[in-house]
Amino acid sequence: MKKPRKCLNCKEPLQGRVDKKFCDDYCRNSYHNSTMRERNNCTRNIIHTLQRNRKIMADFLQEKSTSAKIMREDLLNHGFHFGYFTHITKKSGKQIYCVFDLGYYYKKENEIMLVSVSL
Ligand SMILES: [Zn+2]
Incomplete structure (x- = not known):
């Protein structure tokens, strides 16, 4: 016996076309x-985490400096999420997150080196 098809929204049984x-x-x-709301919430949270990560890095790098050496814990203490980055690039054999x-x-x-990367 076939299961009665149900509306994906209200779960009421469906009548009519089989592909309904x-x-x-x-x-x-x-x-x-x-x-869409769930999907948007999910992307918003990820974007927010990425922006916070960038802000933490920018604060350590400060205005005009293009690189800064810091400890991994320094980033963690500021709430940095290591799992969140936008891409990986390679420069002089180094893998840059x-x-x-x-x-x-x-x-x-x-020990971590912060750098600004040209896109
Ligand atoms: Zn319905």
Whole structure:
């Protein structure tokens, strides 16, 4: 026996065409709106974390300086999230983790070099 198909939005049983997913336009719209809202919340949180990471790096680098040597704990103490970066680039054999236009690479296990990267 086939399971009765249900509306993805209100979970009411569906009638009519086999490929139907929603009762009507209202259900289709509210389903897509809530899906988009969740997706937007997710991207907003990630963007926020990336922006905070960039701010922390910029504060350490300060205005005109293009590089700064710091300890890994310094970044952690300021709430830096190491899992969040925008891309990885290579320069003179070093793997640089970038957060937008700023990056870092490991000098030693606990020692980090902050650099500004040209995009
Ligand atoms: Zn419905």
